[in-house]
Amino acid sequence: MAKDTDKKLRQNIIYSVYVRSHTTEGTFNAIVDDLDRIKSLGVDIIWFMPIHPCGQEKKKGSVGSPYAIQHYREVNPEYGTKKDFIALVDEIHKRDMKCMIDVVYNHTSPDAWLVQHHPEFYYRKPDGSFGNKTADWEDVIDLDFSNKGLWDYHIESLKMWARLIDGFRCDVASLVPLDFWLRAREEVAHVKPGFIWLAETVEDSFIKLNRQKGFTALSDGETYQAFDITYDYDVINCLRDYIEGKGSLAQYINMLNLQDILYPENYVKLRFLENHDRPRVKSFVPNESDLLNWTAFLYFQKGATLLYAGQETQNTLKPSLFEIEKIDWHTGKDIGKYLKSLYNIKQEPLMSTGDYTLRKDEKSDVIVGFYNDGVEKIVGIFPVKSQHGNMRLDEISDGEYTDMIDKSKIHVCNGNAYIEGKALIFKAS
Secondary structure, eight states, X not given: OOTTOOGGGGGOEEEEEOHHHHSSSOSHHHHHTTHHHHHHTTOSEEEEOOOSOXXXXXXXXXXXXXXXXXXXXXXXXXXXXXXXXXXXXXXXXXXXXXXXXXXXXXXXXXXXXXXXXXXXXXOBOTTSOBOOSSTTOTTOEEBOTTOHHHHHHHHHHHHHHHTTOSEEEETTGGGSOHHHHHHHHXXXXXXXXXXXXXXXXXXXXXXXXXXXXXXXXXXXXXHTTTOSEEESTTTHHHHHHHHTTSSOHHHHHHHHHHHHHHSOTTOEEEEOSOOTTSOOHHHHOOOHHHHHHHHHHHHHSSSEEEEETTGGGTOOOOOOSXXXXXXXXXXXXXXXXXXXXXXXXXXXXXXXXXXXEEEEOSSSSEEEEEEEOSSOEEEEEEETTOOEEEEEOTTSOSEEEEOTTTOOEEEEETTEEEEESSOEEEEEO
């Protein structure tokens, strides 16, 4: 684990913005008008998916992927100018939020600036041609980290952006050598102390596949040496298996509890129900009450919380990375106030420092969680199928408690509590 990682990052809400799809205009300037609304949700960090020019050679779709980057030190002219982006960052900072941008250092587009000026930086196939190690990424070509000149170029680019912003989300960080990330973190810290590093770590099957081919593929545990936050892909399939009826809730909870001993003591996980690579949660949890309960559990979990823009209005369409598809801000749904109440709970100090445990109710699919410091407890009850009925709560004293979400009362009598299909979070003794 990065030794200087601050546990308070566990209380942060990160809001992911795809500039192309976020507004009608699809520009940096247009996003400024939405910053107050974003802030009102309870957001600490705005993460922009890649803001750089998109490659056109072998592009996917009509506009190309933002992850097929043409020039690391420029901005996509579709979005505006670098001056526009700097102004947007200034407005974010004025609202006491931080700004994070995507770093895509494993590969570039085939028509990237680096291809023209530094072809020696690239991985070559056995026949000497450019290529990549992942078959379905045909719109990109991989970089070669055995060339230390590439390290110098990348790190200078990182330091250039770090003078402006507050953090990096590093795309497929697991496929880039750990020693590079360690050096990058150290050098960026000289430019901006306290910089935030978020790694898109990958699923176990992808790690296995790359290692079988002899390529770099870092585990989450390895990645934590250089990063503050890693993705939740080590457990996310257990969640989907449960929701799709292929696995049990107990299996998912067991994996979450395992994280708490598998990783360093100050680990921070990125918790999410959806992101730009995954289906919208509303598309596979259509029941409104179930969705709210899963959302409450998302915020309760130990780690930083990710919201993907449009999640607050329960979008079902995940905007294409390769076409122009806009977020629907007029779905008739808006859980913004609910998210803000969960954000306020997340700011309780115990949520970043307390001992954390989860269990499944013995008789039903209800998740029960605790933060405990030996004096105070925060208890979470999450009926993920909106169940009603009695459940055992032997871990706390009998009495009346107040739900921190909606201020309703919870009664615990003889170690039993009655739940009414909604998530509950409360302080207890």
